[in-house]
Amino acid sequence: MAYLNENYEKLQAGYLFPEIGRRVNAYAAQNPDKKIIRMGIGDVTQPLVPAVIKAFHEGVEDMAKIETFKGYGPEQGYAFLREAIAENEFHARGVQISADDIFISDGSKCDTGNILEIFGMNNIIAVQDPVYPVYVDTSVMGGRTGTMQASGYYEQIVYMLCTAENNFTPELPKQKVDLIFLCFPNNPTGTTSTRENLEKWVAYARANNSIILYDAAYEAYIQDADVPHSIFEIPGAETCAIEFRSFSKKAGFTGVRCAYVIIPETLKAANSKGEMVSVKALWSRRHSTKFNGASYPVQRAAAAIYTPEGKEQIAGVIAYYMENARIMKASLEQQGFTVFGGVNAPYVWVKTKNNMKSWEFFDQLLNEIQVVGTPGSGFGPCGEGYFRFSAFAARENVIEAMERLRSMNNE
Amino acid sequence: MAYLNENYEKLQAGYLFPEIGRRVNAYAAQNPDKKIIRMGIGDVTQPLVPAVIKAFHEGVEDMAKIETFKGYGPEQGYAFLREAIAENEFHARGVQISADDIFISDGSKCDTGNILEIFGMNNIIAVQDPVYPVYVDTSVMGGRTGTMQASGYYEQIVYMLCTAENNFTPELPKQKVDLIFLCFPNNPTGTTSTRENLEKWVAYARANNSIILYDAAYEAYIQDADVPHSIFEIPGAETCAIEFRSFSKKAGFTGVRCAYVIIPETLKAANSKGEMVSVKALWSRRHSTKFNGASYPVQRAAAAIYTPEGKEQIAGVIAYYMENARIMKASLEQQGFTVFGGVNAPYVWVKTKNNMKSWEFFDQLLNEIQVVGTPGSGFGPCGEGYFRFSAFAARENVIEAMERLRSMNNE
Numbered sequence: 001m002a003y004l005n006e007n008y009e010k011l012q013a014g015y016l017f018p019e020i021g022r023r024v025n026a027y028a029a030q031n032p033d034k035k036i037i038r039m040g041i042g043d044v045t046q047p048l049v050p051a052v053i054k055a056f057h058e059g060v061e062d063m064a065k066i067e068t069f070k071g072y073g074p075e076q077g078y079a080f081l082r083e084a085i086a087e088n089e090f091h092a093r094g095v096q097i098s099a100d101d102i103f104i105s106d107g108s109k110c111d112t113g114n115i116l117e118i119f120g121m122n123n124i125i126a127v128q129d130p131v132y133p134v135y136v137d138t139s140v141m142g143g144r145t146g147t148m149q150a151s152g153y154y155e156q157i158v159y160m161l162c163t164a165e166n167n168f169t170p171e172l173p174k175q176k177v178d179l180i181f182l183c184f185p186n187n188p189t190g191t192t193s194t195r196e197n198l199e200k201w202v203a204y205a206r207a208n209n210s211i212i213l214y215d216a217a218y219e220a221y222i223q224d225a226d227v228p229h230s231i232f233e234i235p236g237a238e239t240c241a242i243e244f245r246s247f248s249k250k251a252g253f254t255g256v257r258c259a260y261v262i263i264p265e266t267l268k269a270a271n272s273k274g275e276m277v278s279v280k281a282l283w284s285r286r287h288s289t290k291f292n293g294a295s296y297p298v299q300r301a302a303a304a305i306y307t308p309e310g311k312e313q314i315a316g317v318i319a320y321y322m323e324n325a326r327i328m329k330a331s332l333e334q335q336g337f338t339v340f341g342g343v344n345a346p347y348v349w350v351k352t353k354n355n356m357k358s359w360e361f362f363d364q365l366l367n368e369i370q371v372v373g374t375p376g377s378g379f380g381p382c383g384e385g386y387f388r389f390s391a392f393a394a395r396e397n398v399i400e401a402m403e404r405l406r407s408m409n410n411e
Numbered sequence: 412m413a414y415l416n417e418n419y420e421k422l423q424a425g426y427l428f429p430e431i432g433r434r435v436n437a438y439a440a441q442n443p444d445k446k447i448i449r450m451g452i453g454d455v456t457q458p459l460v461p462a463v464i465k466a467f468h469e470g471v472e473d474m475a476k477i478e479t480f481k482g483y484g485p486e487q488g489y490a491f492l493r494e495a496i497a498e499n500e501f502h503a504r505g506v507q508i509s510a511d512d513i514f515i516s517d518g519s520k521c522d523t524g525n526i527l528e529i530f531g532m533n534n535i536i537a538v539q540d541p542v543y544p545v546y547v548d549t550s551v552m553g554g555r556t557g558t559m560q561a562s563g564y565y566e567q568i569v570y571m572l573c574t575a576e577n578n579f580t581p582e583l584p585k586q587k588v589d590l591i592f593l594c595f596p597n598n599p600t601g602t603t604s605t606r607e608n609l610e611k612w613v614a615y616a617r618a619n620n621s622i623i624l625y626d627a628a629y630e631a632y633i634q635d636a637d638v639p640h641s642i643f644e645i646p647g648a649e650t651c652a653i654e655f656r657s658f659s660k661k662a663g664f665t666g667v668r669c670a671y672v673i674i675p676e677t678l679k680a681a682n683s684k685g686e687m688v689s690v691k692a693l694w695s696r697r698h699s700t701k702f703n704g705a706s707y708p709v710q711r712a713a714a715a716i717y718t719p720e721g722k723e724q725i726a727g728v729i730a731y732y733m734e735n736a737r738i739m740k741a742s743l744e745q746q747g748f749t750v751f752g753g754v755n756a757p758y759v760w761v762k763t764k765n766n767m768k769s770w771e772f773f774d775q776l777l778n779e780i781q782v783v784g785t786p787g788s789g790f791g792p793c794g795e796g797y798f799r800f801s802a803f804a805a806r807e808n809v810i811e812a813m814e815r816l817r818s819m820n821n822e
Contacts, residue, residue: 001589001621001680002530002620002622002680003682003683004529004531004682004690005528005532006683008693008697011696018486041483053472053474056474056708060708063458064461064464065458070666071454071666072452072454072665107702109701110703113701114701119414121554123413123414134700141697178414209413210412255480257705257706269413271417271420272414272415288428288429289549290525291521292668295517295666295668295706296666297467297667297708
C-alpha cells in the first residue's frame with residue numbers, strides 16, 4: 001500500500017499564484033470583452049535584451065555542430081558563467097566570493113525550497129511575515145512544521161513580524177533559531193535592509209551557529225548606494241550565510257530559467273556527531289545527485305548580461321520598471337493610500353483603505369476595474385490589509401491601472 | 412545551531428559519474444598526449460537535429476519581441492508540448508494518456524529523485540540491482556533507508572536481484588513493497604521487459620495497492636516490435652503507475668534539459684486517514700510550489716521532434732547509435748566476452764573475464780588503452796564483475812575502442 005506524504009494535508013488551499021491565476025481566468029472567461037491589466041504574479045513583461053538574445057542564439061548554434069555540441073554540463077554550472085558572476089556581482093563590489101562557491105540552477109524557487117533538504121529535521125526555521133510563500137510551504141511539505149493554527153501560523157516555525165511600525169524590517173528573534181530566511185529587497189513589501197541591520201543578523205547567526213538563507217532575487221533593483229546588494233558585503237557572513245540570486249528579475253529570465261546559489265567554502269554546520277563540517281559539500285552532493293545542470297544555451301544567454309552591451313541594456317530595462325514603480329507610488333500616495341517599497345524594489349506595497357481585507361480588495365479591483373494585484377495576506381498574516389502592485393508591466397498599463405483606481409475611488 | 416541532514420552521512424563515496432569524471436580527469440592531466448575515448452557517462456555525442464535547432468532559434472526569437480515574449484510559463488508545461496507528447500508518444504500507440512496528466516520538467520534525474528517527496532516515509536521502496544543509482548541515493552538522502560550493510564545494500568530498501576540467470580529481469584518481490592522503481596530498457600544492463608512480465612508487475616501492484624515508478628528514459632531505443640515502450644500499454648497500469656520520460660537520450664537533450672512525468676488522474680494512494688486520494692494532485696502541488704516550469708525555448712525545441720522532419724531526423728540519430736551498439740556487441744562477443752543488452756538499448760553490458768572486479772577493469776581500460784566505460788558495480792552489488800559500454804559515441808571511436816580492446820586482450 002503506497003502512502004502519500006501526510007504533510008501536504010497541512011497546506012492551506014492552493015499556492016498563492018495559481019490561485020490568483022484561477023480567479024483571473026474565471027473572470028476573463030465570463031467577461032471576454034474586458035481588458036484586464038495584470039500586475040499580480042510579479043512577472044516581467046519586457047523582452048530579453050539584444051545582447052542576451054544574441055548569446056542565446058549562439059548557444060543554440062553550438063548545439064547544432066558536432067565540434068561545439070554540449071551534452072551533460074558540469075552540474076554546478078559552466079565556469080564561464082560562474083566566473084562572470086563572481087567577477088561582476090561580487091569582486092566588482094569588493095566582495096571576495098570564489099566562482100567555486102557558486103552553483104548555477106534553473107531557478108530560485110527550486111533553490112530556496114531544495115536547500116532545506118541538506119539540513120536536519122531538528123532545525124528551527126525562522127521566516128519574515130509577510131514574505132514569499134515558498135519558504136513556509138516547502139517547510140510544511142518537508143515535514144518541518146506542525147499544523148496551521150487559527151492564527152494563520154504553522155507550529156514550529158518562528159515568524160518574524162514585519163509591520164508598518166518596524167518599517168517591515170524584522171527584529172532579531174528572542175528565541176534561538178537555526179535557519180533564518182531573510183529576503184531583501186523584500187518580496188512583497190519592497191523594503192530593504194540597512195547595512196547596520198544586516199550586521200546585527202550576521203552577529204546573531206555567528207553567536208548562535210545559525211545560518212542565514214538570504215534571498216536577494218531583487219538586488220538588481222536597489223537604487224540607493226548605501227543599501228547592501230549581498231549578505232556577503234557584511235564581514236563574517238561567509239561563515240554563516242547562503243545567498244540566492246536569480247536572473248529572473250535581473251534580466252527578464254522568468255521564462256528562460258536560470259539562477260544561482262552561493263555557499264562559501266567557509267560555511268560549516270553540525271553533523272550528527274556535533275562536528276562542524278562543510279555545508280557546501282552536502283549541497284554539492286545533492287546538486288550532482290538530484291540535478292543535471294542548467295541548459296547550456298541558457299547559461300550562455302545569462303553570461304551575456306555581463307558584457308558591456310548586456311550591462312547597459314539590462315540597466316535600461318530595470319530603469320523602465322523602476323519608473324513604473326515611481327509612477328505607481330506617486331499616484332497611490334496622491335490617492336491617499338499609505339505606500340511602502342517601490343524605491344529599491346519593483347514592488348509597491350499598499351495599505352488598503354478602511355481596513356479592507358486583502359482578498360476583498362483583490363476581488364474588488366478585478367471585478368470593478370479589471371486590475372490584478374496580489375493580496376498581501378497571501379504572503380502571511382501580517383500581510384492582511386495590504387496589497388502588492390508589481391512594476392513589471394507596460395508603462396501604458398501602469399498609467400491606465402492607476403487612472404482606473406483613481407476613478408473607482410472617486411465614484 | 413544549524414544541523415545538517417544526517418542521512419547524507421550514510422552515502423558511500425561520490426555519486427558514480429562524478430567519480431568516473433575525477434579518475435578520467437586525473438589520468439588526462441598526467442597523460443596529456445593520450446587520446447581518451449569516453450564511453451562512460453552515457454552522454455549523447457551527436458548534435459541536435461536541424462528541426463530542433465530551427466524551433467529552438469524560433470523560441471529564442473519569440474523572447475526578443477514584446478508581442479511574443481514569454482515570462483513564467485505554466486508550471487506543468489506548455490499545452491503545445493504536452494499535447495504533442497500525448498498524441499505522438501501515447502495515442503499513436505493506442506494508449507489513452509491525457510495531456511493533462513503530463514508534467515514537463517527539466518530532467519528525469521530531478522523527477523525520479525523528487526517524486527519520493529510526495530510519498531510518506533513509511534513506504535517500502537523496491538529497486539532493481541543493478542540500476543541507475545539515483546533511486547537509491549535519493550532514498551538515502553531523504554532518510555528512507557537505514558545504513559549500508561557490508562553486503563553493499565542499504566537497510567529498508569528491497570533489492571530485486573538482476574543476474575545473468577534471470578536475464579537481468581527481476582522476479583516479483585516475496586514481501587510486500589509499496590513503491591517499485593522499474594527501469595526498462597534498463598540502465599545499465601540494456602535489457603528490456605516483455606509485455607507478459609510487465610503484466611505480472613501491474614497485477615502485483617494492483618493487488619497490493621503499490622505504485623510502479625517506471626523509468627522509460629531509453630524507450631526510443633527499442634527496436635523489437637513486441638517490447639512495450641510504456642507501462643501504460645499494460646491495461647490497469649493507469650491505476651498503479653507513474654512513468655518518467657526524457658528528451659535527453661531520445662533527442663540529444665542532455666545539455667538542453669527537458670523531460671516529463673505522466674501521472675494518470677486515476678492513480679490513487681492512501682492519505683493519513685487511509686483514504687485513497689489523487690496522487691496527481693499532490694505532484695501538481697509540489698510541482699507548482701518547488702518548480703517554475705521548463706525553459707520556454709527548450710519546450711519549443713522539444714516539440715519539434717514531433718514534426719515529420721523532426722521524427723525522421725531523430726530516427727536517423729538513434730539508428731546511428733544503435734549501429735554503434737551492434738558493432739560493440741559483435742566485437743565483444745567475438746573477443747569472447749559474455750554480452751547483454753545493445754539490441755533495444757544504447758548500452759552494452761559485458762561480463763569481465765576471469766571475474767575481474769568492475770573498477771579494476773575500469774582502471775585497466777583507462778590506463779592501458781585509454782577507453783572509459785562504466786564500472787557495473789557502481790549500479791549496485793549485482794553489477795560487480797560487469798562493465799557498461801555506451802553506444803553514445805562517434806562511430807570511429809567505437810571502432811577504435813573495440814580495436815584497442817582486442818589488441819590489449821591479444822597481448
